Amino acid sequence: MxxxxxxxxxxxxxxxxxxxxxxxxxxxxxINPFGASPKALEYVCSHIENVSIYPDPEYKNLINSISLYCQVPAENILLGTGATGLISGFINYIKPKNAMIILPAYSEYEYELNKLKSCNIFFHCLKKENDFRIDIKKLIDDVNKNNIELLIMCSPNNPTGSVSDILCTSQLLSKTSCHVMIDETYVEFTDIKKYSSISLSHKYPKLFVIRSTSKFFAVPGIRLGYGISSNKDFLKQYSLNSELWQINIIASMMGEVMFTDTxxxxxxxxxxxxxxxxxxxxxxxxxxxxxxxxxxxxxxxxxxxxxxxxxxxxxxxxxxxxxxxxxxxxxxxxxxxxxxxxxxxxxxxxxxxxxxxxxxx
Amino acid sequence: MxxxxxxxxxxxxxxxxxxxxxxxxxxxxxINPFGASPKALEYVCSHIENVSIYPDPEYKNLINSISLYCQVPAENILLGTGATGLISGFINYIKPKNAMIILPAYSEYEYELNKLKSCNIFFHCLKKENDFRIDIKKLIDDVNKNNIELLIMCSPNNPTGSVSDILCTSQLLSKTSCHVMIDETYVEFTDIKKYSSISLSHKYPKLFVIRSTSKFFAVPGIRLGYGISSNKDFLKQYSLNSELWQINIIASMMGEVMFTDTxxxxxxxxxxxxxxxxxxxxxxxxxxxxxxxxxxxxxxxxxxxxxxxxxxxxxxxxxxxxxxxxxxxxxxxxxxxxxxxxxxxxxxxxxxxxxxxxxxx
Structure with a gap:
């Protein structure tokens, strides 16, 4: 390995x-080349002495800021040090026997699925002839036919740039029984109202949406990601398994400000x-x-x-x-x-x- | 849990x-109340735009700085986001059947040992009548008698303040076959030359020394710890299991400066x-x-x-x-x-x- x-x-x-x-x-x-939120950078530098205190173990201010930004209840928000921990957290919670990845994709999904001892990994391949667009009917058939328990997709998808809109995702969730993990690392570069699935998370506890701050907010250095779920058992398990003070206080301070810097x-x-x-x-x-x-x-x-x-x-x-x-x-x-x-x-x-x-x- | x-x-x-x-x-x-290294804080604020780049996955500058500070080869240094990951990393590598903790102690050691499915935990209790001093002969006997594979101690010990000097630790290592994990979170508050075991790590691959930066360097907010080992197999395994970019770039920048701020x-x-x-x-x-x-x-x-x-x-x-x-x-x-x-x-x-x-x- x-x-x-x-x-x-x-x-x-x-x-x-x-x-x-x-x-x-x-x-x-x-990474967004225009850099991080100037307000957040200024806030961090004017509170730099906070490196000398432990972060709030519950990250209340940070989570409230994400809650406002995403318009979801604070208790549905999970924190991670980048997307990887969130991806592996959900995979290890579901422990799917059959999982599917939409290809081409970021290699981390398959890498994390491979750590499970007995998981059959299926690939749903987008076609270049169709500009890598998702054909939602075909995808639903593919999921159902193969008894997929966990579907992993990225929207907008890296590297193809194609996207699943909220109507497609809604169909996918209603017409299959599988869990769906959507990596929305790039969603803020497009019309969130039309393309983000976060608003579906309340209705579908089997949906897990992941957001990174590395790309749009241009802060890969601080190591901050978050996930949205309404699955109470998963929320509890993830929180119990996560390390105390996993998010550093700079990330916490930046997050408190940048998500509100409209x-x-x-x-x-x-x-x-x-x-x-x-x-x-x-x-x-x-x-x-x-x-x-x-x-x-x-x-x-x-x-x-x-x-x-x-x-x-x-x-x-x-x-x-x-x-x-x-x-x-x-x-x-x-x-x-x-x-x-x-x-x-x-x-x-x-x-x-x-x-x-x-x-x- | x-x-x-x-x-x-x-x-x-x-x-x-x-x-x-x-x-x-x-x-x-x-936590040291006089705060973090002013030079390091200044360096971070004058390079705050670095939050927009990913950290060096190999953390070369940070590790070189620790290498100089501790006078150990760079390849013997492991990084962690605080002591916990390093503690659990060594415990999971050794997977001791019999482990011993010197008491009273920081609760994390026992907490992490308890995560192993079949580990007998022995306690070597320091006596208040002796001002909680370690009696090295008794400790060695206790380790040998119980076939201890991993001994965990903290020196200076939290909360007693007692310490094991380098001669005692040297005896412990030479007269037992067990692995020894020494948490030196507080060692910089005393005479390092006399009390730190880092200089023994080259001779004893079974020794693992852990250092936090939260207390002496007063930076609990940045989440940075490190460990010193000359066990090549452990070094390799730990590195393979650790998350990419686990140390945020602020911690990396602070470390590059503060360890050299004599x-x-x-x-x-x-x-x-x-x-x-x-x-x-x-x-x-x-x-x-x-x-x-x-x-x-x-x-x-x-x-x-x-x-x-x-x-x-x-x-x-x-x-x-x-x-x-x-x-x-x-x-x-x-x-x-x-x-x-x-x-x-x-x-x-x-x-x-x-x-x-x-x-x-």
Whole structure:
């Protein structure tokens, strides 16, 4: 067993290519490039002496802030140090004999399911011909046919950018008996009202929604995630199994402020939406590439000409300090897929310019 | 199963007694009252934008800083989010059939051992008649007689303040075959050269030394601990089982600076030593109390007159916003023991004045 691998390790890249870390344009990590809530950063620095107290073991202020932000009761909120603990917490609670993952997907789901001793893992594969859209009828059939007890999906889905809207998710929940874990790490980059499933959690205790703060709130360093469930037994078990003071006090303080910083939230949404449109429009002019529609802050690209593969594009760009995500390691994708995330305008321009050079256009 | 309980929860106390949290004099949590390294705090605030990057998965800079501080090779250092994960990590690696805890002790050791399905827990009880000093010959006999595979001790020991010096620990390691886990959370409050066992770890792979940063470095909020071992197999297993990015980037940045802030380290040691002496001298004048010698930043007191018990003393002091630690929950101690930690001079004076009033002197 080795640890699961993720996107770029900037520390490693900087060392390998002899860059200053801050000069690397990281198109691979899907982090909002406009940074964290300025109000939250200011609050932390003006209360930095709080590192000398233990966090509130019940994290009441933090949970109240999430409760207001998500419009769910405080008692339905679970905290985690990133998504992983929440994912494994639900998997270990359900202990499904048959689980299904919608592919292509973030590798962590399968990695965590594999830790169960006897779990059959089924894959429901989205088709590139359909722009990786979910066909909800087919998905429901697939779940029911295979007696799936736990379905794991990400919406908007990394790396495809496709999404399940609340009506589809509602059908999925009402027409199957299986538990559904939805990773909504990227949902704030799209229309939450239409696409977030959190409002369904009250009606469906078998639904577990996971949110990370790493991407939209741009705070991967603080290690904070949360989950929403109305399954009282799961809520209790998770809480008993979680370590005392698992969330550090900086994460707690940031969370108390950033979830209520509506100026920051609206700004981030607007700026990313604008830049995503710019990137998609510009990329669409490169004839050798197919660009898939995206509801996240990232865009999946396929080199349909096959004149180069993603590893080669990666190498050409990294020499200019731009890191993209080669998607060949994603199950069902091949060596011609890569993913880029939305950065700031001049970085996006830089990427477009260089991709055009690479593809000789 | 419920979560293990620890010292004061300031959030709860503030609410219950209607205090402002910052006005509570916390004599119960053993945190250095002079606060964290100013250099480290300044460094964090001037690099606060780093919350927007993922930590280095290998924490190279942090580990190098600990390596220099402890004078051990970087590869012998393990990181944890506080002591608990390190304690349970070693226990789960050894999976002892027979384990021994030196009592009285921090409840976490027994709590974690109890999670093993089939572990006989033995207790080696220090005697108040001997000021809770370790009799190394008796301890070695007790370990050997009971075929102990894992001995857990804390040095300086919480709550007694007694200590095992490096010669005793060396004998223990050479004259038994058992693994020894030493919690050195409080060792920096005494003479490290004479009392820390870290220098023995190279010679004895069966020794595991744990350090917290919560008490001496006064950063319980950041959740950072570390362990030192030269057992290559344990080092590998622990690292494979630990979560990716388990240490948040604030903890990582603070650690990089505070372990090298020798001005802060010397200052803290000197100020606490001075105040501990002041407290011990002053407490010794209260006839109803017996004061036990201490190598930590806390002092164990026994109400030998039995005119009041610790719960009553606690109630009298908390009404004045001073929280002490009632030690009746510690195995082998009774309702007449309480523990206070060293705070700032005027707070220590306040405590002494009020204890004198309480004990009518």
């Amino acid at each position: 080795t640890k699961n691998k993720h996107g770029a390790n900037l520390f490693e890249l900087a060392k390998k290519y002899n860059f200053n870390m801050e000069n690397i344009m990281d198109f691979s990590s899907n 100026g920051f939230i609206n700004n981030t949404y607007n700026k990313i939406s604008y830049e995503r449109k710019y990137l998609i429009d510009s990329l669409s002019h490169i004839a050798q590439l197919k660009i898939y529609p995206s509801y996240g802050n990232f865009i999946l690209c396929e080199i349909t000409s096959k004149k180069l593969n993603s590893a080669e594009v990666y190498e050409k760009l990294i020499s200019k300090a731009a890191a993209i995500r080669n998607c060949s390691s994603f199950k069902t994708l091949d060596e011609y897929f890569f993913r880029i995330c939305v950065l700031k305008h001049e970085q996006n321009e830089f990427l477009i310019k260089n991709l055009k050079l690479i593809f000789d256009e | 419920t979560k293990n309980k620890h010292g004061a929860n300031l959030f709860e106390l503030a609410k219950k007694y209607n205090f402002n949290m910052e006005n509570i004099m916390d004599f119960s949590s053993n 001005g802060f380290i010397n200052n803290t040691y000197n100020k606490i030593s001075y105040e501990r002496k002041y407290l011990i001298d002053s407490l010794s004048h209260i006839a109803q109390l017996k004061i036990y010698p201490s190598y930590g930043n806390f002092i164990l007191c026994e109400i030998t007159s039995k005119k009041l018990n610790s719960a009553e003393v606690y109630e009298k002091l908390i009404s004045k916003a001073a929280a002490i630690r009632n030690c009746s929950s510690f195995k082998t101690l009774d309702e007449y023991f309480f523990r206070i930690c060293v705070l700032k001079h005027e707070q220590n004076e306040f405590l002494i004045k009020n204890l004198k009033l309480i004990f009518d002197e």
